Amino acid sequence: MTTAVHLDGITKRFPGVVANDDVDLAVERGTVHALLGENGAGKTTLMNVLYGLYSAEEGRVVVDEVERHFDTPRDAIDAGVGMIHQHFMLVDPMTVAENVTLGSEPRKWFGLAVDRDRARSGVDDLCDRYGFDVDPDDRIEDVSVGVQQRVEILKALYRGADVLILDEPTAVLTPQEVEGLFEVFEELTDQGKTIIFITHKLGEAMHAADDITVLRDGVNVGSVPAAETTREQLAELMVGREVLLEVEKSPADPGPEVFAADDIVVRDDRDVEVVSNVSFAVRQGEVLGIAGVDGNGQSQLVETLTGLRQPTAGGVSLDGVDVTDHSRRRRIEDGMAYIPEDRHEQGLVMDFDLVENGLLGSQHTPPYANRGRVSWNRAQTHAEDIIEEYDVRPPNAEARAGSLSGGNQQKFIVGREFARDPRFVVAMHPTRGVDIGSTEFIHEQLLGLRDAGAGVLLVSSQLDEVRGLSDRLAVMHDGEFMAVVDPTDVTEEEIGLLMAGERPDRFPEEGEPEPSTAATDGGER
């Protein structure tokens, strides 16, 4: 086997930081190589050096056993290196063929026109060769995220890429689409292409890669064949200390019911029914998990519970009081905290500093506000308290929220919401896109709040997370609860089947699960 890419002693400095410190990386032709590390470990920087977006202060870039100097991505593309960024670089209203050929359009009539037939057939040929099911005439805005990613891969292949770099390719995909992507990896490597993908998810690296290189704080801390390592070893390499992959928690000691949803029906913005007759109750001191593939009504369900959306039927109650018609503001005042699924869109105002962000949701209540006048001193102290208690870095209340890493943004949101001393917490994807260290911390905080007597509703598409944290686990499919199960008494396969909408024999259809019955089930432990 030959070496397709060899990075030799790459050092890249930014003002104040060494992003890559003498990093070596060797990738064999025709293999899948995972670049694993926490957020901010320097993975993307290293790949940007290989792709010509950054030039390194020290070190050599060797592609196909020839030393290269890439000043721009164009040089890298010409040498057969293609990169698929985390945020797709696609033009939504244009067709697949137009996007794939953009900047390298085949022309006819002495360059006076784009040869659209040739563009189309070129894309078709690539699709045939690599087994992609993509129609060159579809508009990007009409196809799924998974297909958009295929288009990005086609773009690189069309430009003659032999080495494909993918930055966090699974972050935006559903579990099924992730499987599909890994099949594409196999097809590509079978035909001699080389793949480097960046990830912070251990499972993916183990599952899809032939070799794994772990970066930590800009340093290569180990390269190992995937077959010869364990998740625990990789986690320790990534974080630099031993990590508890399994959440350790004491048995729940549930108290009286704190929150209940009664037979709610929700329609989405297009007036399609996305939540159908869902009922459940959450008691003090327990975590109710909701597992399911994204897009099965979880978002709309959570929006309904938190007061961002009105149900078309049914109601919700907090401490036995019907709050269906209560505003979001009133729900916050009554002790409902909310960690939203998208911290960029819903959790933080990225252009505000942490003082202002820490105030959100409390901006009209004492002690932070008095008759419309905000006490910025108290707000400042409040933000600093959150930063200290929840270990937000950098520890600077004046920092813009957008300048923090994802993990630190999320820790700040968790801190802000928990500082309300809530009786009931709705947490949706609380650790999505968050590094392992912060994930562990957020999990501990959620369980700590539970032990202090709050009710927690946890919605997540990551099975490990919901299984590990929940005392009772509901599985949602197509707007309905398939079953409410004891997470310690169910196999991953069974949950997978329920998530896919199939019902294993031992989970008979419960017509309308009585909240109290379901509650006793979980309470046995």
Place this chain on the structure above:
Amino acid sequence: MSEATADAGSGESTLGNTDGRLLIAGGVVGAFALLFVVGTLFPDSTVGTLSYLLLQPGPWSSMLTLAVPITLAAVGGIFAEKSGVINIGLEGLLIISAFTAIFAADTTGSLWVGFGAAILASVLLALVFAVVCIEFRADQIIAGLAIWLIALGFAPFAARIVYGSPNTVSLTNSVPAVRHAGIPVVSPVFQTLSTTNALGPAQALFRASPSVYLMFGVVALGWYLLNRTNFGMWVRASGENPKALDTSGVNVHRVRYAAVLLSGVFAGMGGAALSYNIGQFTGSGQTMVNGKGFIAIVAYLFGNYNPVGAMLSTFLFTLLEAIQNPLQTAGIGVPSDLIGTLPYIGVIVVLALVGRTRIPEAAGDHYETGEDR
């Protein structure tokens, strides 16, 4: 109407656009048909007068002539905005080129030199706008307003210096209509067709000045450039997702400069055509351009960034204007101020209700390579 609106809202966005606009086109055709039917049945009513007037070539001829500067500016505006730079300064480009055309033609005695000078002036002003917006990252709306105000101040000022009044002299020579131009074969054919009564209002097509045919040519060229050439693809990509274009190895700044300068070229042609048609530049008040650049923006929004759509929208506006004088002569008074607001009311209705216009995603945003991600 309400049914179709609902369709447009819930269906695919592109389909919705087409539906809504076809509906408007259908509505206009239907209204004309109804007008003629009612007009034939009651020849002495107001409707009867109107339908009689509309069967004459006169109003249609005016409609075409009035549409030239607006359509040309609109096609230019489409290129700028599709590339991500909203050129609200079209009005200013029309003013500066209208003045320059007269000044240069008067000084040199050549209409061709005047035409070229008008385009040059407009392109230079567009270049200022482009540099300020693209290089120095000024707000496009504010910079565009500045371009308008600069031209609005400068053109009458220059006229006062040269001619001692905000209005220029009248040109002694003018552009002849094609049928009078003495071109072998072509002119006689046009002359015959323009007086063939069987053609009805379509006679207007053969009475027009060359600028009308220039307009048709530019509309066709603009459509082709935008939809069939790689430059057009780059322009569209630059306005929707400049990062995608940049990572594909195309220089976004260059594409945007080209698009804005192109808007200067087309608007310059429009300004020259306007003043050659009148034979003089009048610089008092809003000058003789009098909002045509803003109507152009309305027209291309109405036409959903399609040059052909922009031209048809312009026809709709200018026909309303063209029919006013003959109506007044026929004793039917129409408040012209009110008619003047119709395009703007129309565009609000279209933008808000019918098959929403799709504004380029990155229009109004600056783009710098390597910033953020």
